[in-house]
Amino acid sequence: MESNRSGLELGSVVVGVDGSEPARRAALWASDEAARRRRPLHIVYGSDIDGRVLDLSAEDAERVRAKARELLDGTAAAVQDRHPALSVSTEFSRSGPAMSLRRAAGTRGTVVVGNRGPGGFSTLTLNSVGLKAAAEARTPVIVVRGSCDEANHGVVLAAVRDEYDLDCVRHAASAAELRKATLRLLHVRNLLEAVSSVARTLNKSDAVAGAHEQSLEALAQQIRDEYPSLTVQTDALEGVSVAGVLVEASRHADLLVMGGLRSPSSIGRTPGRATHGLVHHAYCPVELIPRHSDEHRNEAS
Structure with a gap:
């Protein structure tokens, strides 16, 4: 298994298919990613037969089963035509889609999902399977948005909140290196929070902003040391919506990488507000990296 100088290991790329056009695009994108990484591609259909045993x-x-096998075989043939040397396998699972994808990814795989399922209207953005996979996965999840054949911007964008995002930034650096792209580290300061801070303590806002910029530059320097051939840029922007600023920045990126924090809710673990906004509205694929070191913290943005 390949790894970089910081010990980051990339396992198989696992993509879910369901017969929808977004899932087909996700499978093609996943095949490109697997080829870049030189890792196998595993295509999964989660039928949820076990969950519907009383109804079927x-x-x-x-x-x-027959329809799923036809879809799996057709998808495998399409990606094999696109990448003849790629190792491709398929799996029909009796479990639900999200559980099937998590299980197939194991401890080092990357899960890829489309941004819509087969049953919704065209105005819907991310299906329940994608949200569930993004919220509960313990390995990276990539939500494919946009066309898999869009123009190459030559930029991988990493959303950086604080020093806990080092693992996220390393994934972004690995992706940028594979693409021969520039890595842009972006920290977004929420102006509404800044106003609240000023109301409490006049100088506290500037001090917090300075600390975030120092953390951003420290992360950038560590990545430059680990990836000496990689061009690393840093930006600190302000806005009333963190998600809105990141969505706009995604217009000029090939991939947006961010920590996928899970905020507690009445229905279990779900993506936080900024994460939720990105996977619904970004202009490029979004890769969510689990943040295990500070799960006790809620996502404030």
């Missing part, structure tokens, strides 16, 4: 007859279950 044996004949219905067999029809689901």
Whole structure:
């Protein structure tokens, strides 16, 4: 298994298919990513037959299986035509889609999902499977947005909040190196929070901003040391919506990488507000990196 100088290991690329056009685009994008990484591509169809055992007859279950096999074989053929040397495998799972993808990814795989499922209207942005996978995965999850054949901007964008994002930035650096792209580290300061801070303590806002900029530059320097051939840029911007600033920045990136914090809710773990906004509205694929070191903290932006 390949790894870089910081010990980052890249496992198989696992993509879910369901017969929708967004899932087809995600599979093609995932095949490009697997080829870049020189890792296998695993294509999964999560049928949830086990979860619908009381509703499906044996004949219905067999029809689901046959349709899924046809879809899996067709997708495998399409990506094999695109990348003849790529190692491709397929899996029909009786479990639900999100669980099937997590299990297939194991401890080092990367899960890739489309931004919509087959049952929604065209105005819907991210299906429930994608949200569930993004919220619960313990390995990176990439939500493919936009066309898999869009123009190459030559930039990988990493959203940086604080020093806990080093693992996220390393994933972004690895992606930029594979693409021969520039790595842009972007910290967004929420102006509404800054106003609140000023109301409490006049000089506290500037001190916090300075600390964030120092953390950003420290992360950048560590990445420059680990990836000496990589061009690393840093930016600190302000806005009333962190997600809005990042969405606009994604117009000029090939991939946006961010820490996928999970905020507690009444229905379990879900993506935080900024994460939720990005996977719904970004102009490029979004890679969410689990942040295990500070899960006790809620995402404030």
